[in-house]
Amino acid sequence: MAKKIFDEIEIIKEISSILKDQNLSEIEIEREGVKIRVQNQGLQASQANQIISSVPTQPIPFVNSPQQEEQNNTAPVKQESSKYVKSPMVGTCYLSPEPGSKPFIEIGKKINKGDPIIIIEAMKTFNTIPSTETGIIKNIFVTEGQPIEFGEDIIEIE
Numbered sequence: 743m744a745k746k747i748f749d750e751i752e753i754i755k756e757i758s759s760i761l762k763d764q765n766l767s768e769i770e771i772e773r774e775g776v777k778i779r780v781q782n783q784g785l786q787a788s789q790a791n792q793i794i795s796s797v798p799t800q801p802i803p804f805v806n807s808p809q810q811e812e813q814n815n816t817a818p819v820k821q822e823s824s825k826y827v828k829s830p831m832v833g834t835c836y837l838s839p840e841p842g843s844k845p846f847i848e849i850g851k852k853i854n855k856g857d858p859i860i861i862i863e864a865m866k867t868f869n870t871i872p873s874t875e876t877g878i879i880k881n882i883f884v885t886e887g888q889p890i891e892f893g894e895d896i897i898e899i900e
Contacts, residue, residue: 754780824898825875833864835890837882847897849879860884860896875899 757780770779837845877899
């Protein structure tokens, strides 16, 4: 066993030498079921510094896309007195039963417990998500085709 460890150390030394001689950032070999990877951290750091020093130092203005502007301007504010229906799963959110059809929910409409509010696609399965509350829809927190997380607010009901 000690012989094998010694051989691996010798291989690493040889690879390191090749890295320096050939000006490489990393090298990986596999021999007799043993995989060895050697990286030249110093070279990677100097390459990164060269890249950073070649980047212009003038500030680049940040511009929101029209879609980002719309989302920023229409982000609903949560109210303490309201009830919220949360996502029971992770997936992709759809607001209507099929593309181009009328959405399940609209702001200002009455909804009953058990009414469908969205469809969440997870692993190629489409799951209709029912409302867990009854009331008037005050806000919709999701958009068509957006990824949705478990526990994320879907709608606000008063």
